[in-house]
Amino acid sequence: MGTRSIGVVQPQQVSLPLTEKGLLLESGATLPAVTVQYETYGRLSPTGDNAILVLHAFSGDAHAAGRHAEEDRYPGWWDDMIGPGKAFDTDRFFVVCSNVLGGCQGTTGPGSINPATGRHYALDFPVVTIGDMVDVQKRLLDILGIDRLYAVAGGSMGGMQALEWAVRYPQMVERAIVLASTSRLNSQGIAFNAVGRNAIMSDPAWNNGEYYGAPQPGHGLAIARMVGHITYLSSESMRQKFGRRLQNGRPGNLAFDDQFEVESYLAYQGEKFVDRFDANSYIYLTKAMDYYDLAGSWGGMEAAMRRVEGSLLVLSYSSDWLFPTEQSKEIVYALARAGKDVSFNEIQSPYGHDSFLLEASLQSELITAFLTGKKR
């Protein structure tokens, strides 16, 4: 069976219907209005039994598959996995992906206008959590008329949301796919996020978050992205991809203005990121990841897992040192102790944390087996 691209897709936006009190967040703060950007692929069946919610990672967005225009250079971030004949087969499933709360790709975040002041929220935006993101997604599904999910799926920060979905709305989630993720970030992960935030906040252009209408703190944001990129790769994948090759000169030239290929790659990734991502969203979303603690929110890991009703597929990647296999095993064995249906595999991959975006073959086969296999 061949696979095809989903083709040209249209992003959509919707305002959540809220009471006068607005949207209550986990912190106790409220948002008076929330807009959600989302995309859908495939068709919802008449009985509504084929909906899959795909959850993006930290720097992702609602554009998971296809192209917004024929001439777009790149398709959506998970185009390898979503489309006709692919793991998330749009001939069979109705796939929904939305930008997270606090993001900067169409859903309300710190760069949105605060209706109370008519100005950008900046740091007046309340702290948001993974739970708040899930809450907003639940409200989006209510609007779309989806009351149960054939599956939720996500990697990294998206995996945190998938896990939270399975625990928070157990009666809705029939299957959850958690890739390269954790129920709580370790101190190494928090440390790297802190470096990223510090880089942004020490850029004079950041101006305590009040930079809207002026150039954003591009230097700080680019450095944050460079650090992030190193954590997404592995030592082995960097060695394979760049080695010690120099951009222009010959080895031994010792010219100060020359660069190693890895340097120019990181610089390019940093610059590209500044064009599409908001520095304040970087701060809010990394904080949401840092604060996420499934066990802490639900009275212990096993208490949380006892709520789960669906089956779970948990995958980790051998060279991922940011979200190491041990953290996936914590999720898996807690589910096992609670007597839940969970399967786990560690995929041998050289690509580090980014593997879940790159390692299409085995990951895709395991997800296909999970989605199309027997449900007991």
Add this chain to the structure above:
Amino acid sequence: MNVFDVIVEMIPDGATVLDLGCDDCSLLERLHDERHVHGRGVEIDDASIQECIRKGISVFHGNLDEGLKDHPTGSYDYVILSRTMQQVRHPHVLLDEMVRVGRNVIVNFPNFASLINRIQLGLGGRMPVNKNIPYSWYDTPNIHFFTRRDFVDLCRERGLTITREVFLHRGRILPPVLPNLFATEVCCLVTKS
């Protein structure tokens, strides 16, 4: 009749089961269908794991040589090790782990002292290669060869009781007459003494 029939017959309805080295979950699928067990498998091979997931059986990637440290004590009614004990690095350590995690343990293994092996080694003077042990000595997953008597001794040393023992040869159950000579495969139900 094969050893899976014997194992299915040993396990009561609705039991919780952990199958170590579960391959493609053929045994667990039968136990699900015929005994309504709550089963899980542990497997190291990607293609087998994929097949287990397709069958809807819960499976974990795991290396048995690393033990069962993530499984709590007494968390399963039955822990099964089928045709695998001769392939693990430290069989005695794994056996201890199995009786810790499971209230009952089922182990089945090729009996290296069976008649055909004795003839091939004793008279032929070469390492046995036959239906039961189909590998050449230089390319085999089997790194420990042991006999039914060796296993009985090991269980005694570890303070374990063999509560049932089934002897097989060519898909038939044998009467317990000189089993260490005639059985090519042995299936034991083991509990703590």
